[in-house]
Amino acid sequence: MERIPVLRMGPLLLVTIQVDMHDKLALQLQDDITQRISELGSTGVLIDISSLEIVDSFIGRMLANIAAMSRVLGAEAVVVGMQPAVAITLVELGMSLPGVRTALSVEAGMELLIGAISNAAHGSEDEYSQT
Amino acid sequence: MNQLAEIISRNEDRIRTQWIDGMSKSVQRADLITKAELDEQCSAILTAIVAGLKSSGPADLMGGVAGAGWDSARETFQSISASRARQGFSTVEVATYVLSLKQPIFAAIRGTFKGNQDELFETIWAASELLDRLALVTTEAYMTTREELILRQQQELLELSTPVVKLWDGILALPIIGTLDSARTQMVMENLLQTVVATNSKFAIIDITGVPTVDTLVAQHLLKTITAARLMGAECIISGVRPQIAQTIVHLGINLEDVVTKAKLSDAFALALDRSGRYVARKSTAPPKANPVSALFERREE
Numbered sequence: 369m370e371r372i373p374v375l376r377m378g379p380l381l382l383v384t385i386q387v388d389m390h391d392k393l394a395l396q397l398q399d400d401i402t403q404r405i406s407e408l409g410s411t412g413v414l415i416d417i418s419s420l421e422i423v424d425s426f427i428g429r430m431l432a433n434i435a436a437m438s439r440v441l442g443a444e445a446v447v448v449g450m451q452p453a454v455a456i457t458l459v460e461l462g463m464s465l466p467g468v469r470t471a472l473s474v475e476a477g478m479e480l481l482i483g484a485i486s487n488a489a490h491g492s493e494d495e496y497s498q499t
Numbered sequence: 500m501n502q503l504a505e506i507i508s509r510n511e512d513r514i515r516t517q518w519i520d521g522m523s524k525s526v527q528r529a530d531l532i533t534k535a536e537l538d539e540q541c542s543a544i545l546t547a548i549v550a551g552l553k554s555s556g557p558a559d560l561m562g563g564v565a566g567a568g569w570d571s572a573r574e575t576f577q578s579i580s581a582s583r584a585r586q587g588f589s590t591v592e593v594a595t596y597v598l599s600l601k602q603p604i605f606a607a608i609r610g611t612f613k614g615n616q617d618e619l620f621e622t623i624w625a626a627s628e629l630l631d632r633l634a635l636v637t638t639e640a641y642m643t644t645r646e647e648l649i650l651r652q653q654q655e656l657l658e659l660s661t662p663v664v665k666l667w668d669g670i671l672a673l674p675i676i677g678t679l680d681s682a683r684t685q686m687v688m689e690n691l692l693q694t695v696v697a698t699n700s701k702f703a704i705i706d707i708t709g710v711p712t713v714d715t716l717v718a719q720h721l722l723k724t725i726t727a728a729r730l731m732g733a734e735c736i737i738s739g740v741r742p743q744i745a746q747t748i749v750h751l752g753i754n755l756e757d758v759v760t761k762a763k764l765s766d767a768f769a770l771a772l773d774r775s776g777r778y779v780a781r782k783s784t785a786p787p788k789a790n791p792v793s794a795l796f797e798r799r800e801e
Contacts, residue, residue, distance in 0.1 A: 428699040450730060452692030455727040471732035472699055 374396045378476045380481060381405065381443070384416040394430040395484050401434055411488070413438045413479040416474055418449030428463040435468040444484045445469065447493075448477035503622055503629075504552035507545065510607040515541050517603035521594065531586045534656035540579055548633070559581075575634060575642040584644035593641045597634040601627065601695075661687050670702045670771045671695065672764065674707030674739075684720035688727055694731045702771040706764050708739030718753040725758055729733055734774070735792040736760070738767035 370393060375382040381399070381404055393459035401413060415434070420427075435445040446469040458465065469484075518541055530569075554568030576597075583593050585773040592711075604626050604769065612619040661683070662687045673691050693705060705724070710717065712774060737760045740748075761767040772778060 417799050447730075450731045451729075452689060452731065455692060455730040456688060458730055459727045465730060468730075470730055472695070472701060473732075476701070476732060483784060 371400070372401050375409070376404070376408060378415060379408060379410055379485065380412040380478075381410045382416075383417070384423050389420060389427050389430075391426055394427055396416055398430060398437070402437050402441060403480070405438060405443050410443050413443050413445040413486045414474065414477050414481060415445065416449050416488050417454070417478075418451065420454060421451060423457055424452045425461050425463060426463065428458050428461060432463070432468055435465075439467075444481055444488075445481050446471055446477045446480050448472070448474055471498045503626055504549050506593045506607055506611050506622070507552070507604065508549045510610075511542075511545050513551075514600075514603040514607055514738040517606065517680045521599050521602055533586060543575055544597075546580070548629075552629075552783070556677075566607070573636055580637040580641040581644040583647070584641045588641075590638065590641065591774060594634055594638050597630065597637050601630050604630070609708050613639065657686055659681060661690050663690050663698070665694075665698055665706070666768060667772065667777075669698075669700045669775055670704070670768065671698065671700045672704045672706060673708060674706040674764075674769075678711060679717045679720045681720070687726045691724060692727060692731060695728060695731060700733060701775060702734050702736065704736045704737040704738050704764065704767045704771060706767075707737060707744070708741070708764070710739075710744075713744050713747055713753075715751055715753060718748065718751075722755075735760075736767040736770060738762070 370381060372385055372389075372393060374397075381401065383401065384450055385397075387393070404410065405413065413434075415431070417431075434477070435447070438445040447465075448471045450470065469480060471480050515538070521539060551569045557761065568749065580593055583596075588596075600788040605623055608622050608626060609619065612622065623713075656677075662674070664672050664674070671691070671694055675687065679687070692706075694700070695703060705721065707713065707721070714722075725737075728735050735758065737755070737758055740760050740762055759767075759770065765792065769779075
């Protein structure tokens with residue numbers, strides 16, 4: 369069965385979506401990510417969607433859900449590299465994905481995650497000051 | 500109707516002279532068109548009418564100038580009125596231009612059918628109907644040209660008025676001038692997001708100094724743009740909020756709480772520099788100030 373790989377990078381998980389998302393794949397990804405977070409005790413998830421060109425309301429909701437679930441499991445999620453067309457579509461669909469952290473590139477996303485993790489490690493309450 | 504064609508072609512010179520004379524009294528615009536040009540246009544029109552009358556039967560005429568025989572005449576009228584629209588003639592002037600042809604043609608018909616009341620009336624009625632329809636064709640062509648002109652100008656305005664400028668490495672500015680409607684928002688949004696990707700910019704400053712009024716619709720469009728930019732990982736700052744606009748926003752109950760707003764572009768730029776870990780310092784041999792914020796204020800107080 370087709371699957372989106374979830375890679376481990378130290379305390380982080382790296383997910384790059386390189387194929388067109390369909391609903392089953394999105395649900396599978398949600399299962400995989402939550403499974404891996406609890407298995408490995410990851411503190412951050414980076415989802416790269418720079419190759420994702422088509423998005424619908426379901427996929428949009430899935431992204432928001434994955435971010436919320438990760439937070440419940442104690443990991444920060446950041447979505448990086450969203451294409452302009454995808455961003456416009458989501459806004460037109462009325463999905464502003466509140467609570468999802470975003471970054472322009474994988475590099476910027478990594479920085480954001482590492483910053484957030486070290487903030488959390490130092491017991492800072494002000495987790496969302498950056499968004 | 501060949502009779503009418505014959506009358507016109509026989510009296511062509513006289514009709515043309517009278518026509519131009521009549522126009523010079525009412526609507527001839529010497530500042531927009533030269534006498535020679537006008538003369539040429541008039542004779543082209545008369546020739547086209549005669550050709551149309553000769554090639555099409557009375558049935559075609561009653562069906563208006565839609566018949567195949569009138570193609571060349573229609574083209575002539577359309578090209579003339581299109582050129583007049585571009586030269587800046589008014590609607591009344593263009594319509595009167597054709598309608599003022601009535602008097603000289605009627606005079607010519609009257610001269611031909613002296614005493615024959617029935618024939619006179621028939622021919623005058625046919626000529627009158629023909630000229631009315633031609634006037635309609637002309638006015639329509641004039642309107643079409645005008646509309647095309649307006650549409651093209653709108654398009655140009657749309658393209659001209661949405662530049663995205665790079666202020667610094669990673670900081671973009673988008674000065675918006677004019678009212679934001681749906682079509683423009685779409686353009687502005689696409690422009691901004693594409694530039695954000697192309698330049699890998701973390702900050703975008705949307706300057707609304709040139710936006711005359713901010714109502715709920717404009718605010719909604721702004722928020723859409725900002726949300727889309729945030730989804731991609733860029734941060735938006737609104738600047739150029741004038742006192743009246745701030746008052747309107749509060750009175751209308753528009754929620755801009757999640758958006759950073761600043762009064763001036765320079766304030767927004769300072770904030771973006773600060774957030775990206777930079778500061779502006781005075782050029783001197785002394786080591787830079789430890790506090791970036793106070794260094795910024797010092798610079799602005801000069």
